[in-house]
Amino acid sequence: EVQVVESGGGLVQPGGSLRLSCAASGFTFSSYRMTWVRQAPGKGLEWVASIKQDGSEKFYVDSVKGRFTLSRDNAKDSLYLQMNSLRAEDTAVYYCARDRGPAAMGEWGQGTLVTVSS
Amino acid sequence: DIQMTQSPSTLSASVGDRVTITCRASQSISSWLAWYQQKPGKAPKLLIYKASSLESGVPSRFSGSGSGTEFTLTISSLQPDDFATYHCQQYSSNFRTFGQGTKVEIK
Numbered sequence: 001e002v003q004v005v006e007s008g009g010g011l012v013q014p015g016g017s018l019r020l021s022c023a024a025s026g027f028t029f030s031s032y033r034m035t036w037v038r039q040a041p042g043k044g045l046e047w048v049a050s051i052k053q054d055g056s057e058k059f060y061v062d063s064v065k066g067r068f069t070l071s072r073d074n075a076k077d078s079l080y081l082q083m084n085s086l087r088a089e090d091t092a093v094y095y096c097a098r099d100r101g102p103a104a105m106g107e108w109g110q111g112t113l114v115t116v117s118s
Numbered sequence: 119d120i121q122m123t124q125s126p127s128t129l130s131a132s133v134g135d136r137v138t139i140t141c142r143a144s145q146s147i148s149s150w151l152a153w154y155q156q157k158p159g160k161a162p163k164l165l166i167y168k169a170s171s172l173e174s175g176v177p178s179r180f181s182g183s184g185s186g187t188e189f190t191l192t193i194s195s196l197q198p199d200d201f202a203t204y205h206c207q208q209y210s211s212n213f214r215t216f217g218q219g220t221k222v223e224i225k
Contacts, residue, residue: 104152
């Protein structure tokens with residue numbers, strides 16, 4: 001069974017840092033682009049960042065460029081999102097998803113909540 | 119970046135109704151459009167990919183159509199389990215974007 005499980009969320013002060021992890025299982029992790037999507041309380045979905053299969057290319061929404069860094073460890077079937085200089089507007093549930101290319105994002109994790117507040 | 123605009127934002131309907139949601143892209147995205155269903159407190163669930171391909175396990179009352187810049191999601195006969203929020207997403211660009219969502223409420 002394909003599964004992705006996020007972890008690492010929590011409460012952090014403005015300006016602080018947090019590292020999210022996504023553990024994958026049930027598929028060949030190194031064969032798929034992976035993506036983070038977030039959802040602020042009561043708001044819609046926002047694509048945050050994606051990373052290609054070998055990690056050679058990464059793409060970010062403008063609002064997180066320079067602050068968030070996406071990486072992956074194909075040997076550990078894991079995806080990471082290092083979030084620095086966090087702002088109140090980064091408060092959201094962060095979802096990890098398997099990006100199946102032409103077949104879109106078929107599998108999502110349960111999400112991890114990041115709250116940026118003093 | 120490609121902007122996605124959904125309409126309506128909220129839709130009130132009854133069980134058995136035929137429901138249509140529209141999604142427009144700011145530029146052509148060919149058929150690279152997906153539809154997701156989301157219920158409160160849950161992760162989104164893929165319904166349709168490549169504009170009209172039904173994801174495995176999704177009931178056939180859901181269908182998608184369109185290409186270029188205009189797309190629709192249709193629920194042929196609304197069921198109680200279908201009251202949820204629906205999101206479109208383009209994946210023509212490496213910079214994926216979502217519509218703002220359409221909430222389907224009980225009339």
